[in-house]
Amino acid sequence: MRLLKEPLIHFILLGAALFAVYAGxxxxxxxxxxxxxxxxxxxxxxxxxxxxxxxxxxxxxxxxxxxxxxxxxxxxxxxxxxxxxNDPVVRQRLRQKIELMVEEDAVVRAPTDGELENYLQANADLFRDENGALPKLEEIHSLVVFEWENQQRLEQLDGFYSELETRYGVQVEL
Incomplete structure (x- = not known):
């Protein structure tokens, strides 16, 4: 009977009851x-x-x-x-899935020739041939369009993550 009057027992019983209610x-x-x-x-x-x-x-x-x-x-x-x-495989799969969803929803309009030419010049190292020469836009048009569209999708993905960072608040403590 004396045991039932102990505050520690009351604390343990109360904690167990709260845990059971929370779990339920x-x-x-x-x-x-x-x-x-x-x-x-x-x-x-x-x-x-x-x-x-x-x-x-x-x-x-x-x-x-x-x-x-x-x-x-x-x-x-x-x-x-x-x-x-806390499962890294599940977390990675969820990240892949949400990024795919964002990329699929990305609106990529057709670039103008001027935008492609600017992109080609700004990213010349991506397109140089084995001799270091930069081909003309007409020669690698499809490749430049592909890379430009990919860049647009990546920018939209960066915007998505920026929006999430604002919504959830990110703080890095080192």
Whole structure:
């Protein structure tokens, strides 16, 4: 009985109760079911057809659905267990995915000949031949356009990261 009057025991019990409540409130809703819609199945079939150059058989279709459900179950359980936290592979994949999303949404207009000529002159070292000569724009037009567009995408990606830095606040302490 004397043990129940100890402040340390009260502190431990209170901490355990708070931890239990926090864990219960922050657990993903496991009651939310997995619904496989007709459009999802069509997407799975389209991917299969793209990969194999034919439609899936009925058995393969069932396998696609089973694999999709298992993937969704595994992802939900992995997230619930916190397996996504502090994993460099997961972090790198998320970065790649968001950068790809930003690059796909990037609006790259067609450059003018003047812009291409300026880009060629400003980045001459990229385009010099093995003798060190700079080819004329007409000779390497497609390559200059490709590099110019890539530069535009990189600038938009830099802008995206600048926006995120402002939103989240970045502080480097060395």
């Amino acid at each position: 409130l922050n657990r993903p809703d496991s009651k939310e079911g997995i619904v496989v819609t007709a459009s999802m199945v069509q997407a799975l079939e389209a991917q299969f057809s793209n990969d194999w150059n034919r439609a899936p058989s009925a058995e393969e279709r069932q396998g696609l659905i089973r694999d999709y459900v298992r993937e969704e179950l595994a992802v939900r359980e992995a997230l619930a267990l916190g397996l996504d936290r």
